[in-house]
Amino acid sequence: MAKKISVALVIATYNWPEALKLVLESVLQQQVLPDEVIIADDGSDYSTKALIDDFKVNFPVPLKHFWHEDNGFQKTLILNLAIAGTTCDYIVQVDGDIVLHRNFIKDHIRTAERGYYIRGSRVMLSEQRSKQELKSGLFQGVSIFSQGIRNRINMLRIPVLAPFFVKKSKRSDNVSGCNCAFWHDDFVRVNGYNNEIKGWGHEDIELAARFINLGLSQKKIKMMAVCYHLHHPFHDRKRENINYVIYKNTLSQGIWYCPQGYASYQENYT
Known part of the structure; x- marks a missing residue:
């Protein structure tokens, strides 16, 4: 892209500092750093704050921690609050259990395109492999031949081939908030995440549906942004079915703006 864009990496977490440590360590290994890192903390106890405070001491970019009281699974609320705390042009979003390939941010910047939101993919680590990585305290890395991994094809990073695997569509039901990206101003236009969605499930695809209804398209990427x-x-x-009904209504009714969303948080920073 001709104009350099500012990028915020948003990491959603809840009471798993051991995993968050691996994620933040992987941020430090990035070939291209984000302009800031934002922790969206859905009510973790003090151990998560202590970890983040330790990282802040020598972190090379601003590391912001947004927290609200633990009142059950309220991911939409904390993501809206956290994203309201940045003025960066572009948002790359992951979960607090997603360890990043060293070119993760570089790849997301390369694939950013106006008129699209990004759907990435992930490599799944087995329970045993995850325990090994967590015990070490520093991600040791895996190869396509390693034991204890699924979705092996998602490990391949081949930038020269990546353009041939890009798929652009009007699909929304295959997005995962653990590896996605979008323009900040598009997020504002649809009023961010829908706070009517509570408990686990479908906040990501409901947001994607409103992006689609706004006129955007999905850009699915492969061979890049490995995690x-x-x-x-x-x-x-227990609320998954209720949340899915909200998503289906959004999709079928062409809704692109949710009344209960980002705007109330944005007002706190203007």
């Missing part, structure tokens, strides 16, 4: 997902137990999914 590794640490294994964890399933979250409580």
